[in-house]
Amino acid sequence: MNVGSLSRRLGLAVVAVFVVAACGSSSNNTSASCSESTAKTATSAAACGGMDALVTAAKAEGKLNIIATPPDWANYGEAINGFKAKYGIDITSDNPNGSSQDEINAVTQLGTSSRAPDVLDMGKAVTLANVALYAPYKVATWGDILDSQKEPTGLWWQDYGGYMSIGYDSSKVPAITSVDDLLKPEFKGKVALNGNPKQANAALNGVMMASLAEGGTPDDISKGVDFFKRLKQAGNFIPVQATTATVKNGTTPVVFDWDYLSSSHGTDVPTWKIFEQSNAILGDYYNQAINKNAPHPAAARLWEEYLYSDTGQNDWLRGKARPVRMAAMIKAGTIDKTAAAALPAVNGTPVFLTDSQASNAKNFLTAHWDAAIS
């Protein structure tokens, strides 16, 4: 780096300090503006001069890039249209069917390009493995999110999730009243997981749910592996991955899956039912984060404010996902009651795996799963 560019950078830094100072001092002023450099580092709407200033700045950017959020996933389509209509900001939805890792790859490969994703919606393991890529931010409703469901400085925070469940076609198998029922002869060749638990989060949690039901703890998934071993020996477990197609044609009439994904099978199979055992309520949430190199920093923050408003949370709820502010909204009476009533009933205390518990479970499965079920 030469002296010229150094002094230019210093100059920019000085200007930035003044701008931040200006924004900070005028935060009570409703007509305050929020420059791009302020928006990039703003850790809340207030730090950007208040909600109105954030809206103005986001409208000036005029665009928002989101990634891996299909319109029919957790009802994202309604949130996208609502945001567009309310603020007139255009949304580019990239790679809708991508995975969490695809989102991170887009962030690292596109860098500071204007096509880079502004906001991310990822599974737990990927979220925790890439915290250096996020800009800290706290939405206005931050206080409604439990401490266990967010990173204290605002690098990431949970958005929506659900509970592990056993979905089944009640026209093909008898009603399920406990996980142990699956070992009965009526379930011969009928029980499947959604993926390989060595790889897929939904499948890992399916084994963990069985483990909890069999008296295991979140620290010990071995009872779940043992359960599937017995299921396999009984001839009830089939190793094919359950998909919408296999459920529809009846190959996998009993599936361990997230309740919000499993519920959607009801469209193809009207007799599809969901069972959750009260001593094995296992929850998992997805996480939001803002790309620290977001090309539209103000729009990114405004999008988060929208998602965590009552409107955005109810949008997710109508997609059968449980929004993270659900408990607070039930208390405040702002929840969409019809949508809430449509969710599978949960009677019991939910368990959420910590990072180390999930990682221990993964290591145990890597070493023991293949041997147990082949």
Add this chain to the structure above:
Amino acid sequence: MTIAGAPAVSTTAGRPLLGGRRLPLDWIGTVPFLAYVAVFLFLPTVIVLGGSVFDANGSLTLVNFSHLSRVYIVKATIQTIGLSAFTAVVGAILGALVAYAIAVGNPQGLLRRLTLSVSGVLAQFGGVTLAFAFIATIGPAGFVYLWLAQHHADIYARSTWLFELPGLALVYLYFQIPLMVLVFLPALDGIKPQWREATESLGGGTWHYWRYVAGPLLAPAFLGATLLLFANSFSAYATANALINQGQPVISQQINGALSGEVGSFEPGFAKAIAVEMVIIVTLVTVLYSLLQRRTSRWLQ
């Protein structure tokens, strides 16, 4: 080339070089092929080989290869070799019989044209579509199975074997037999009727013809095609993964297991070491195949 070119240079010393000694340009036609092979075969092989000797921190190591002794990798390797050998041998025998039936038939006949077209399509039929075709027909909810079960022929009475190695073998045969027909038919067509007539005019019967003439002549082609089927089955991935998602019984699935996952099991160096193991096995098979191929082509000229 050299004999013709050498005097040309000495006698045309005063002329422009290009007029006398032309650079051989025949190889230009192979450039697209060589470039293709370099980009899609050699480059990936080098990347895989290179990546297999580094650990997660980027330092040189052979630890990835020592992981190949893990119980589930050894088991997957043995199962895959067994599965590939079985489907190769059975596919080769059945495919050869079909090919022979076509070869002795009318060369312009409908049967021949139909069988060849169908084989051409089915030899390329694989992956999720093929697996699902089997699941939807003879799977535990498939209409063929349900019909059989209603007629007291429950093929899954003991176990749902479609989702085990026998099921995989059955599905693999669905593309192995047509492939055998395609690769073995040219060898059968190369057999001249005169050889049989010659055998008979010398007093030999059918047994003598097959034992001393056609058999030895076709054996290298047959074995070569069998090895091709072996490699074809050994490298299959999508079909197996769609049918048996749990336990990853096939070695190519173990690469996937070490490479990708939402739950964080990520060992890229180890995945590449498994790939190297597969490359070595397939290389051995391919070398055997080309040795046999050379012998066959000498006979059939």
